[in-house]
Amino acid sequence: MPAADVTVIIVNHDGGHHVVRCLKCLAVQTSLPARIILLDNASQDDSAAACARTIAGDERLRHRAQVQELDGNLGFAAACNRGIDAADTPLVALLNPDAFPEPEWLERMLAAAAAHPEAAAFGSRQMLDDRPEVIDGLGDRCHVGGLVWRGGHGRRLAADDLRSREIFSPCAAAAIYRTAAVRDVGGFDDDFFCYVEDVDLGFRLRLAGHVARSVPDAVVRHVGGGSGRDGGRAASFFGHRNLVWSYVKNMPAMLLIVFLPLHLAETILAGAVLTARGHGAAFVRAKWEALRGLPTAWRKRAGIQARRRASTAAIWRALDKSLFTRG
Numbered sequence: 001m002p003a004a005d006v007t008v009i010i011v012n013h014d015g016g017h018h019v020v021r022c023l024k025c026l027a028v029q030t031s032l033p034a035r036i037i038l039l040d041n042a043s044q045d046d047s048a049a050a051c052a053r054t055i056a057g058d059e060r061l062r063h064r065a066q067v068q069e070l071d072g073n074l075g076f077a078a079a080c081n082r083g084i085d086a087a088d089t090p091l092v093a094l095l096n097p098d099a100f101p102e103p104e105w106l107e108r109m110l111a112a113a114a115a116h117p118e119a120a121a122f123g124s125r126q127m128l129d130d131r132p133e134v135i136d137g138l139g140d141r142c143h144v145g146g147l148v149w150r151g152g153h154g155r156r157l158a159a160d161d162l163r164s165r166e167i168f169s170p171c172a173a174a175a176i177y178r179t180a181a182v183r184d185v186g187g188f189d190d191d192f193f194c195y196v197e198d199v200d201l202g203f204r205l206r207l208a209g210h211v212a213r214s215v216p217d218a219v220v221r222h223v224g225g226g227s228g229r230d231g232g233r234a235a236s237f238f239g240h241r242n243l244v245w246s247y248v249k250n251m252p253a254m255l256l257i258v259f260l261p262l263h264l265a266e267t268i269l270a271g272a273v274l275t276a277r278g279h280g281a282a283f284v285r286a287k288w289e290a291l292r293g294l295p296t297a298w299r300k301r302a303g304i305q306a307r308r309r310a311s312t313a314a315i316w317r318a319l320d321k322s323l324f325t326r327g
Contacts, residue, residue: 006091006110006176008033009083011076012048013041018223019097020050026095027060031107033093036065037083041073047097075193080172084187087179096173098223100129108218109176112164120181120210121202122218123170125161126150129221133157136222139167139214140199143320144255145262146247147270148199162216168318169202169212174220181210189245191296195235196242203250206318209309233282236274240283244290245297249304252312255319 008026012019019038026036040048048069055061070079084092091113093106105124112122126136135157137150150171152161170176175198185204188197202212247256247263267287274283 007087015097077188077197078190121212124174172198195238200246240286
């Protein structure tokens, strides 16, 4: 597919020098996108202004990139939706401000989209920026009990990782989606704010009958913000709150009933692990907020399941059912 068919969306919040580097990586792509929309979530650093200066000073960016400063920090999910709403291309690409694509990244993602018209979402091969031989993620995985994780995270690249395959959903740090499919399922869930919103969207795309694929020759180097300035407590809070909502909204009824005990067991285990890491209070607050939001999640579930096209068997095949491995 031609590069004119894609809009790149970057959501920035205090991205510092990383987001400028991300823009510079986009400027040297072998296929330049039609548009680049950078939505700034009320950054308190100089990153929004730095991005504007970078765009103004680069001929390749000047006529296709724009910075939109939002009134407040809407979160990743809602800001992405703003960008998707503004896109007028059949494809949208999402890039985190700390994800740095190699020069042929967009060209190869577009080639995959052209080669696989049956797929609505495509995930990059994400490698750690400071250890480029180590995997950051090969697509997101979703367990029958509701836990989610990035496939391959933390291990070295193997030969089999270079084979394109179906994945549950892409990590939105570096992904391409068919715009119409995303709009059809309602985009990202604004209530999630950040974390797990990409798996939730991927789940709803699957329920609507779509699939996702990995593009292992489309490489980005990713810094990642899981530790964050608060030692990862925000990630623990949003991640474990949103896990519950995604599970309740999306899991087909038969699987929800059968594997609810496993979901509760995974919750207890996760709570023990996070407490040992000093995140116990964030975990408890996450589950309390998740419970408070259950009526809303259940109302959303009714609409999602009413529009479902995929069979329970198809969802079962796509879910991870491993006992110990998280590859």
